[in-house]
Amino acid sequence: MTTIIDGKQLAKQVNAATKERVTQLGQRGIVPGLAVIMVGEDPASAIYVRNKHRKATQLGIKSIVRELPATITQAELLAVVQDYNQDPSIHGILVQSPLPTGLDERGIVAAIDPAKDVDGFHPLNVGKTFANLPGNYPVSCTPRGIMTMLRSLNVPLKGKHAVVVGRSMIVGRPMGALLLNADMSMTITHQYSERLSDITKTADVLVVATGVAHLIKAADVKPGAIVIDVGMDRDEDGKLTGDVDFDGVFAKVGAISPVPGGVGPMTIATLMQQTVDLCEWSE
Numbered sequence: 143m144t145t146i147i148d149g150k151q152l153a154k155q156v157n158a159a160t161k162e163r164v165t166q167l168g169q170r171g172i173v174p175g176l177a178v179i180m181v182g183e184d185p186a187s188a189i190y191v192r193n194k195h196r197k198a199t200q201l202g203i204k205s206i207v208r209e210l211p212a213t214i215t216q217a218e219l220l221a222v223v224q225d226y227n228q229d230p231s232i233h234g235i236l237v238q239s240p241l242p243t244g245l246d247e248r249g250i251v252a253a254i255d256p257a258k259d260v261d262g263f264h265p266l267n268v269g270k271t272f273a274n275l276p277g278n279y280p281v282s283c284t285p286r287g288i289m290t291m292l293r294s295l296n297v298p299l300k301g302k303h304a305v306v307v308g309r310s311m312i313v314g315r316p317m318g319a320l321l322l323n324a325d326m327s328m329t330i331t332h333q334y335s336e337r338l339s340d341i342t343k344t345a346d347v348l349v350v351a352t353g354v355a356h357l358i359k360a361a362d363v364k365p366g367a368i369v370i371d372v373g374m375d376r377d378e379d380g381k382l383t384g385d386v387d388f389d390g391v392f393a394k395v396g397a398i399s400p401v402p403g404g405v406g407p408m409t410i411a412t413l414m415q416q417t418v419d420l421c422e423w424s425e
């Protein structure tokens with residue numbers, strides 16, 4: 143029997159806990175604040191930003207969406223970030239990616255106060271994650287949400303082999319770090335990985351984040367594996383689908399997350415959770 147990892151349901155549980163914490167903070171007169179900065183008119187980004195704003199508002203988090211024109215200069219965008227760095231009502235700052243060409247995303251992210259870096263993209267927080275340092279610091283929300291999904295299965299991770307397909311700063315790399323920090327053996331693969339299928343077939347936990355629709359097929363997975371599909375792709379009919387051939391893989395694996403309704407809702411729930419974390423840590 144294959145388990146479908148219901149990200150929507152798990153996100154509800156995470157959101158309920160977040161809402162409870164917001165209520166507790168409210169009794170002390172504290173309202174967590176999230177600033178989402180969106181530059182230009184990317185339609186996909188607009189949907190994600192709207193979803194984040196709606197969820198934050200539902201949970202009692204103050205959400206500011208700052209929409210800026212694609213013509214903004216690096217210096218002007220830095221000034222916006224610095225304003226939110228100074229604003230005591232804002233605990234989390236997020237710059238929606240991708241930024242329009244001409245803007246230096248790394249420079250902007252590095253200007254965010256690391257204590258308000260709700261995406262966990264600042265080099266200081268990235269470094270802490272990779273070093274597995276103790277203490278409180280934000281971590282990239284998609285991988286953190288995936289760890290919550292894996293833990294919800296109540297199967298031991300320690301000593302097992304995790305394979306990550308994709309090595310982006312937002313998903314693949316921090317995902318690898320968190321799996322390693324969970325005492326798994328860990329392999330990160332990418333476009334240039336030779337015999338990719340031979341590697342993915344050894345994965346007890348397989349996380350796929352490539353943006354290539356249905357890259358992973360039944361022949362590429364180990365029987366009984368746990369498969370997490372991060373992809374947000376379009377199939378031939380324009381329908382939202384993942385990086386894993388869900389129907390083909392389903393019967394072979396032990397557990398699999400669907401698209402939609404898997405990692406996506408957990409990313410947003412984790413973003414809300416981490417906004418409240420940052421608020422509490424700042425007290």
Ligand SMILES: NC(=O)C1=CN([C@@H]2O[C@H](COP(=O)(O)OP(=O)(O)OC[C@H]3O[C@@H](n4cnc5c(N)ncnc54)[C@H](OP(=O)(O)O)[C@@H]3O)[C@@H](O)[C@H]2O)C=CC1
Pocket residue numbers: 284307308309310311312313314331332333334335338351352353354357372373374375405406409
């Ligand atoms: N649900 C959610 O919350 C989120 C979903 N996403 C989705 O996840 C997917 C990945 O996102 P992101 O990490 O930002 O994407 P990027 O485009 O930044 O990275 C894709 C990675 O996949 C690798 N890759 C591409 N093609 C292949 C291939 N044929 N075989 C092996 N590896 C390959 C690339 O390798 P190389 O480095 O060699 O080029 C790269 O490392 C997208 O569909 C995106 O929309 C992203 C963020 C959050």
Ligand SMILES: Nc1nc(=O)c2c([nH]1)NC[C@@H]1CN(c3ccc(C(=O)N[C@@H](CCC(=O)O)C(=O)O)cc3)C=[N+]21
Pocket residue numbers: 189190193236237238239240261283284374382401402403404405406407409410
């Ligand atoms: N600074 C920054 N931080 C991000 O976290 C970030 C980003 N930039 N850029 C883009 C990616 C992508 N991302 C998603 C969030 C939610 C869903 C989501 O809710 N997906 C729903 C479906 C949504 C739909 O129907 O289109 C689901 O999978 O069920 C998807 C993708 C966050 N990202």
